[in-house]
Every structure is written in structure tokens, then in C-alpha cells.
Amino acid sequence: MKNHILFPIISCLLFSIQAPGQTLDTIYANDHQVVSLSFTDPIQTGMIGSPNYAFSFNREQADNLGLLQAEKGQESNLLVRTTTDNLYSFILAYREDLSQLHYFIAPEQQLKNPFQHSSNSSATHDSIQKTPSIKEERYTLLCTQLLHKKSSTRHSKHQKGIRVKLMDQVYHDDHVYIVYELKNRSTIPYALGKFQLSKVLGTPKRKASYQELPIAPLFEFQMPNQIGSGTSVRFVVVYPKFTLNSEERLQVKVLEANGSRNLILKLR
Known part of the structure; x- marks a missing residue:
């Protein structure tokens, strides 16, 4: 009984976080092929709003790869959070014939924070500029x-x-x-x-x-x-x-x- 209540709640929450003016990409999946998603950073969590979709990733050791499958049914969405705290959201849809089996997820596809001030953005940009030199x-x-x-x-x-x-x-x-x-x-x-x-x-x-x-x-x-x-x-x-x-x-x-x-x- 609790599971039936949980899925609609998660679904509403996931759809509500989309930033104004940001269009979500649609990823297609089915039940007889595996669709893979590669992120630039390891996946920390992944949530789906409908039980007819399944998203799996390595929970024991951080990895950039996630696998998606779907059963025929209504559209849903996927929310992924990486170990760098970046959020990605996608529309999910069932399709019998898939033209694409792998998606490379670029950093530019992450959700933008509409409440972030320009001063914070500037500070973040400065820290990003300095970090690679230390790593290098x-x-x-x-x-x-x-x-x-x-x-x-x-x-x-x-x-x-x-x-x-x-x-x-x-x-x-x-x-x-x-x-x-x-x-x-x-x-x-x-x-x-x-x-x-x-x-x-x-x-x-x-x-x-x-x-x-x-x-x-x-x-x-x-x-x-x-x-x-x-x-x-x-x-x-x-x-x-x-x-x-x-x-x-x-x-x-x-x-x-x-x-x-x-x-x-x-x-x-």
C-alpha cells in the first residue's frame, strides 16, 4: 500500500524541480534492449517516477555508467544526482524500436538553479578556474x-x-x-x-x-x-x-x- 502512494509523490516531486525555461531531453527505452547513460561524474543517486521504468547503476563503487530499461506504459522521468552534486533530469518514454542505445550526458545538460545569484556564480567560476591547476x-x-x-x-x-x-x-x-x-x-x-x-x-x-x-x-x-x-x-x-x-x-x-x-x- 505504501509503494502505491510513494510513486505518485516521487513523480510530482521530480517534475516540479525543472528550472523555468529549461527543456528536458527525452530518453527512449524498452524491455528487450538495454540503454546506457554515461555521465562525466560518478552517479550518486537515481530516481524514477513510474514503476514501469528501471534505472540501475553501481551502488557499491562510484561509476559514471547507468543502465535503463522500460516496460510499455505511460511516460515518466528520471532524476540523477552525481557525486559532484549536479542534478540531471530527463523525460522517459517507451519505444518498441530504438535508434539510440547510448547517451553521453554533457555537463551542460545539468539542471540550472534559477535562484543562484550572479555573485555566487562568479565565485564558483573562480574556484573552478583554480581547481584544475592544483589537480594538474x-x-x-x-x-x-x-x-x-x-x-x-x-x-x-x-x-x-x-x-x-x-x-x-x-x-x-x-x-x-x-x-x-x-x-x-x-x-x-x-x-x-x-x-x-x-x-x-x-x-x-x-x-x-x-x-x-x-x-x-x-x-x-x-x-x-x-x-x-x-x-x-x-x-x-x-x-x-x-x-x-x-x-x-x-x-x-x-x-x-x-x-x-x-x-x-x-x-x-
Whole structure:
């Protein structure tokens, strides 16, 4: 009996927090596919106004990924609060056929506080401007130590004269530091177009269930734009701490700018 009363109350509360003039995005889901949402910050809480929708996330260890499914029924909405106290709200609707299975949620989509004064906004802006420099110093210090540390190759892949190696992986606080090496054995300089670490679910052969979920880096240290012929470069990329479930694995995608010398390094 209490549950029947609770859902309408939560629904009313969620719809009432929308800031004036702010349009909410609609996310579609169904009962035979999983829709994933990636936030820039780990999820702290997630609430849905109607019981025909289900939103799940890692409650034991902070993670940026949330999963959504729905049973056929009325529209509802989703309220997500991240560990940085940012609020996000979305309209939820059932759709039998989904054209999008993953949503990257940008910081600009968070709910705006209409009661926040401009002076507070200015103070907040100033603090945000100062914070990255402190973090950058910490990142740089540990990245420098890792590059001077002796380490052996953990994973490696080569193709068309280009080799990518994963040399080391270190967890520190809520971050993951990964040391990579790119080596160019060809006679032509290699211009790096894209370097991306992703969680992978499923296989490319089954396109309906295959998903690549990029892990956005927090900091890149000595990431090269180009690797000269016969040279190698080591660098460090800092990511937010992440976990993998039993069906997920990692992959590193290396794409050449204006070229076809592309690599995919498959990990656990």
C-alpha cells in the first residue's frame, strides 16, 4: 500500500524541480534492449517516477555508467544526482524500436538553479578556474614518476609498422593511471588522429548488442601528436576509476589522422 502512494509523490516531486525555461531531453527505452547513460561524474543517486521504468547503476563503487530499461506504459522521468552534486533530469518514454542505445550526458545538460545569484556564480567560476591547476600538478607529479619507472609490456598490438603497448596501470585515489607506448617502425611519420580507451560489450558480429562505451580521460601527459619514423613515445593518460562486469572488456583504439594505419588493442 505504501509503494502505491510513494510513486505518485516521487513523480510530482521530480517534475516540479525543472528550472523555468529549461527543456528536458527525452530518453527512449524498452524491455528487450538495454540503454546506457554515461555521465562525466560518478552517479550518486537515481530516481524514477513510474514503476514501469528501471534505472540501475553501481551502488557499491562510484561509476559514471547507468543502465535503463522500460516496460510499455505511460511516460515518466528520471532524476540523477552525481557525486559532484549536479542534478540531471530527463523525460522517459517507451519505444518498441530504438535508434539510440547510448547517451553521453554533457555537463551542460545539468539542471540550472534559477535562484543562484550572479555573485555566487562568479565565485564558483573562480574556484573552478583554480581547481584544475592544483589537480594538474598532482597528475603531472605521478605521471612523471610513472614514466621514469621501469615497466614491462603487459599488452601489445602491431600492424603496418605501428605498435601500441600498455606498459603499466596504477590505481591512485579515484583515478586510474595508464602508461602507453606508441612505436613507429615504418619509414613514414605517424600522425595520431584518435586515441581512445573504451568499455566493450558484445561482439561486432552481433551489431544489435554490441556497444563501445568510451572512458573520457581526465588528463593526458606527454600525449604525442606525431611519432617520427623509427621512434617510440611513452605517455600517461589519467581516467576516472572504473570497473568491469563479467561481460565487459577493455579496448584501446588507435586511429591515424588522414591515414589507414589503425590499431585495436583488446584487453580484459
